[in-house]
Amino acid sequence: MQRMALYFSTLENNKIKCELCPHHCVLEDGQVGFCLTRRNQDGAMETLNYGQITSIALDPIEKKPLFHFNPSEMILSVGTFGCNMKCPFCQNWEISQQVAPTKSVSPQQLVSIAHSRGSRGIAYTYNEPFVWYEFVLDTSRVAAKEGLYNVLVTNGMIEREPLKLLLQSIHAMNIDLKAFDEKIYAKLGGDLKAVLRTIEMCVEANVHVEITTLIVPGVNDDLSHLEKEFQWISALDKSIPLHLSRYYPNYKYHAPATSPALLIEAYRLARKYLDFVYIGNLWDPEYEKTVCPNCGTVSIVRRGYDVEIVGLDDEGRCSKCGREIVRIF
Numbered sequence: 047m048q049r050m051a052l053y054f055s056t057l058e059n060n061k062i063k064c065e066l067c068p069h070h071c072v073l074e075d076g077q078v079g080f081c082l083t084r085r086n087q088d089g090a091m092e093t094l095n096y097g098q099i100t101s102i103a104l105d106p107i108e109k110k111p112l113f114h115f116n117p118s119e120m121i122l123s124v125g126t127f128g129c130n131m132k133c134p135f136c137q138n139w140e141i142s143q144q145v146a147p148t149k150s151v152s153p154q155q156l157v158s159i160a161h162s163r164g165s166r167g168i169a170y171t172y173n174e175p176f177v178w179y180e181f182v183l184d185t186s187r188v189a190a191k192e193g194l195y196n197v198l199v200t201n202g203m204i205e206r207e208p209l210k211l212l213l214q215s216i217h218a219m220n221i222d223l224k225a226f227d228e229k230i231y232a233k234l235g236g237d238l239k240a241v242l243r244t245i246e247m248c249v250e251a252n253v254h255v256e257i258t259t260l261i262v263p264g265v266n267d268d269l270s271h272l273e274k275e276f277q278w279i280s281a282l283d284k285s286i287p288l289h290l291s292r293y294y295p296n297y298k299y300h301a302p303a304t305s306p307a308l309l310i311e312a313y314r315l316a317r318k319y320l321d322f323v324y325i326g327n328l329w330d331p332e333y334e335k336t337v338c339p340n341c342g343t344v345s346i347v348r349r350g351y352d353v354e355i356v357g358l359d360d361e362g363r364c365s366k367c368g369r370e371i372v373r374i375f
């Protein structure tokens with residue numbers, strides 16, 4: 047399925063500049079961008095992955111992870127190939143760092159699949175959805191028109207204008223904040239300022255936001271950097287849920303998995319600043335449960351993807367004190 051790309055400008059000698067993400071790739075005729083998904087074709091930009099799906103599954107929404115948005119639902123989850131970052135520890139490198147086999151689907155077909163599988167929403171996940179921009183935009187518009195909600199699981203690397211447009215049909219996001227340091231971001235092929243701007247814009251647009259930080263030994267495990275991150279999130283909104291996730295060796299990075307002791311130390315530090323903090327990939331219910339920050343009532347108990355809502359009313363408020371805990375769409 048061919049589709050011309052949005053957000054590029056033409057330069058001299060048939061060159062073009064992509065303006066979708068902060069890399070601003072300048073491409074000669076025939077050249078493909080850093081993300082593997084956008085090509086200069088005769089002086090115009092075409093997408094290489096429009097409607098191309100590498101993975102599709104019905105997942106618990108907690109797997110995204112989203113803990114405070116429609117808890118305990120299953121959601122149709124889809125991904126393509128490509129990414130605009132190059133993390134050596136990528137957990138999904140088979141589809142993010144190379145062109146992978148795909149099946150074609152149209153926006154309307156994908157929305158029909160969501161309906162037929164009983165999903166009330168669609169999650170664009172597994173690889174970076176911003177490098178699938180045109181397909182996510184078209185599909186999320188069709189889905190929203192038909193009463194479905196749309197979720198992005200993203201690294202946050204996008205320019206202001208395309209984000210503004212896409213947010214009109216997005217309801218919830220989990221955004222990776224990989225480190226709180228420009229130099230670390232640059233090594234991973236990213237841009238900290240752009241990611242922070244994305245988080246701010248999403249909060250401003252009243253899109254539900256959760257943040258994930260994968261704690262990788264030797265990369266971003268400095269507690270003083272992490273504390274700055276927690277302070278920054280807290281200043282924006284201390285009720286943004288934060289997932290501190292355990293790294294396991296993968297792709298080109300082979301350091302041992304993050305120690306549970308470090309994760310727990312980071313968790314305790316984060317809790318000083320934030321209302322809702324979780325540890326991912328540790329599978330310890332103590333660090334997966336939701337507790338009302340106002341009155342201490344346990345709202346949700348989780349054992350992995352086994353989710354039990356124990357202290358919420360129908361509108362997602364604490365059943366004891368009425369404090370808003372989760373968003374229900």
Ligand code: SF4
Binds near residue numbers: 070
């Ligand atoms: S979206 Fe891809 S092609 Fe466009 S600037 Fe970013 S990395 Fe380059």
